[in-house]
Amino acid sequence: MRVLLVHPSPLMYSEIYLRLEPLGMERVAASVRATGHEVRILDLQIFDHKTLYRELKDFQPRAVGFSLNYLANVPEVIDLARDVKRMLPESFVFVGGHSASFIYEELLAHGEGAIDCVLRGEGEVSTSTLLAAIEDGGVDKVPGSATVRGMGPPPAMLQSLDDFFPARDLARKRRKYFIGVMDPCASIEFTRGCPWDCSFCSAWTFYGRVYRQSTPEAAADDLASIREPNVFIVDDVAFIHPEHGFAIGREIEKRGVKKNYYLETRADVLCRNQEVFEYWRRLGLKYMFLGLEAIDEEGLKLHRKRSSPGVNFKALEVARKLDVDVAINLIADPDWDERRFEIVREWALSVPDVVHITVNTPYPGTETWHTESRRLTTGDYRLFDIQHAVLPTRLPLDRFYKELVETQSVINRKHLGWSAFSGALKRIAILLAHGQTNFVRMLWKFNQVYNPERQYADHFRETRYLMRPPESPGAKRPDRAELYVHNGRVARAPGAAPATAVASRPSQA
Ligand code: B12
Numbered sequence: 001m002r003v004l005l006v007h008p009s010p011l012m013y014s015e016i017y018l019r020l021e022p023l024g025m026e027r028v029a030a031s032v033r034a035t036g037h038e039v040r041i042l043d044l045q046i047f048d049h050k051t052l053y054r055e056l057k058d059f060q061p062r063a064v065g066f067s068l069n070y071l072a073n074v075p076e077v078i079d080l081a082r083d084v085k086r087m088l089p090e091s092f093v094f095v096g097g098h099s100a101s102f103i104y105e106e107l108l109a110h111g112e113g114a115i116d117c118v119l120r121g122e123g124e125v126s127t128s129t130l131l132a133a134i135e136d137g138g139v140d141k142v143p144g145s146a147t148v149r150g151m152g153p154p155p156a157m158l159q160s161l162d163d164f165f166p167a168r169d170l171a172r173k174r175r176k177y178f179i180g181v182m183d184p185c186a187s188i189e190f191t192r193g194c195p196w197d198c199s200f201c202s203a204w205t206f207y208g209r210v211y212r213q214s215t216p217e218a219a220a221d222d223l224a225s226i227r228e229p230n231v232f233i234v235d236d237v238a239f240i241h242p243e244h245g246f247a248i249g250r251e252i253e254k255r256g257v258k259k260n261y262y263l264e265t266r267a268d269v270l271c272r273n274q275e276v277f278e279y280w281r282r283l284g285l286k287y288m289f290l291g292l293e294a295i296d297e298e299g300l301k302l303h304r305k306r307s308s309p310g311v312n313f314k315a316l317e318v319a320r321k322l323d324v325d326v327a328i329n330l331i332a333d334p335d336w337d338e339r340r341f342e343i344v345r346e347w348a349l350s351v352p353d354v355v356h357i358t359v360n361t362p363y364p365g366t367e368t369w370h371t372e373s374r375r376l377t378t379g380d381y382r383l384f385d386i387q388h389a390v391l392p393t394r395l396p397l398d399r400f401y402k403e404l405v406e407t408q409s410v411i412n413r414k415h416l417g418w419s420a421f422s423g424a425l426k427r428i429a430i431l432l433a434h435g436q437t438n439f440v441r442m443l444w445k446f447n448q449v450y451n452p453e454r455q456y457a458d459h460f461r462e463t464r465y466l467m468r469p470p471e472s473p474g475a476k477r478p479d480r481a482e483l484y485v486h487n488g489r490v491a492r493a494p495g496a497a498p499a500t501a502v503a504s505r506p507s508q509a
Pocket residue numbers: 005009010011012013014018019020021022023024025027028065066067068069070071072094095096097098099119121122123124127189193200201202203234235236363364385386
């Protein structure tokens with residue numbers, strides 16, 4: 001069967017700092033290809049909608065699958081699903097990915113028949129089963145399926161992360177993927193899931209708190225197959241279990257692989273497992289993203305981060321000692337006033353690290369979605385990109401954006417100011433010599449993208465698809481199992497290796 005998999009356009013955040021390969025979709029593509037289908041990938045982070053329409057005409061896919069990890073992409077995906085059905089009425093349209101798994105009912109309702117099925121949970125096992133069912137019947141019995149007729153059996157979880165290497169060869173114009181100066185950049189996954197349970201995050205609820213690791217050999221083989229010199233490790237929290245990190249590293253050394261790496265981890269994990277990060281520094285680790293989220297005890301408790309300001313600051317010291325460039329994330333609350341922004345600005349300027357500010361946003365699938373008592377001020381999916389305020393602001397909304405953008409640009413100037421810029425000139429020259437322009441373009445784009453008037457005006461756009469708000473805002477914490485997409489059921493893919501270790505959160509330091 002001819003199958004086309006489509007990733008939607010980039011969100012505001014990605015217009016500046018990065019554009020990364022659609023790794024989840026590439027893994028789904030690999031599994032589909034393994035069962036004998038002809039599959040193509042189209043990434044609208046790079047290509048425009050016209051290219052998609054051309055592709056539909058030329059390729060005439062029997063099934064079109066959209067990847068919907070990000071809530072803000074919902075309207076685009078619904079509109080595109082409708083376009084596909086208009087152009088190819090016989091095609092089967094399905095949607096999968098992180099956000100789709102939590103809001104499948106409203107997606108089906110908005111689609112008004114344009115979406116035949118939402119495939120909840122991981123896509124590797126279920127997509128091939130779905131494709132077989134499209135021909136032979138039984139779509140409603142596919143694990144994870146949701147249609148207008150109801151829900152199928154619970155989604156099936158991939159038994160071993162080693163089973164399908166991402167079909168990177170199907171991603172066209174790979175040189176467009178980059179993160180900052182790591183241009184071009186590929187992505188890789190060593191583990192899946194997160195053993196923590198932060199209240200604002202749905203990474204743990206999606207996987208039902210199951211945590212899996214790839215075998216060191218498979219991880220190193222996958223890495224060795226990557227052509228790009230730079231690699232983004234997409235794990236939610238890198239190197240929770242240091243022995244896994246060491247084992248992958250040794251396999252990499254055996255294969256003589258040399259890359260630059262970017263990873264994301266937690267402050268407490270970095271403090272506890274310094275040696276493994278030091279080892280990876282030697283292997284090529286250059287950049288690290290730390291989700292500190294707050295600089296005070298109260299903020300950390302609020303997000304149930306299970307960390308303390310002391311540990312956070314220690315982690316920054318550790319990273320500096322390692323000589324790894326650090327980017328920190330802080331969550332701004334819509335309740336912040338000018339004074340609060342001022343304090344954060346001062347703090348951000350006082351540390352040498354890059355500081356990112358995102359806006360506290362309740363997402364379906366998180367605990368906060370149910371427990372947040374403030375009512376959403378908008379039902380526009382597009383504003384759920386953690387750069388817009390979707391809860392009532394203490395300051396008038398336009399002033400909130402002025403403060404937010406001022407804070408972001410003061411911090412940004414610190415890093416992209418002339419002295420930093422001249423320091424970066426050598427790198428820029430090298431990139432340009434290799435025909436890589438993503439990073440250089442980014443340097444000039446900040447003011448265009450981060451603009452308080454633009455962000456304020458976004459609230460007044462026509463909204464055709466309204467989000468379903470939480471049933472009872474401020475309700476008590478829901479039963480955890482109710483939040484889970486996966487309930488721990490593991491499925492064995494054709495030719496799969498034995499089950500990999502399922503590890504738990506290490507005891508708190
Ligand atoms: C790496 C990552 C990124 C990367 C790369 C994104 C990319 N190009 O794919 C970067 C850094 C760019 C990024 C940015 C953002 N991210 Co992000 N990201 C992640 C992260 C940590 C891992 C995603 C990943 O690659 N996983 C590995 C692959 C293999 O899994 P996967 O993509 O989920 O795919 C599987 C399934 O979802 C499914 N699937 C996926 N596509 C399809 C398609 C079909 C047809 C089917 C059937 C199945 C299917 O099958 C796949 C294989 O099992 C997740 C957290 C998480 N654990 O999922 C957050 C996460 C997805 N991001 C999130 C957010 C909020 C963002 C940002 C808006 C802000 C931010 N945090 O920086 C931006 C916006 C990005 C944009 N679209 O422009 C939220 C999503 C919230 C929401 N509900 O919308 C998450 C869940 C993190 C969280 N804290 O809750 N992100």
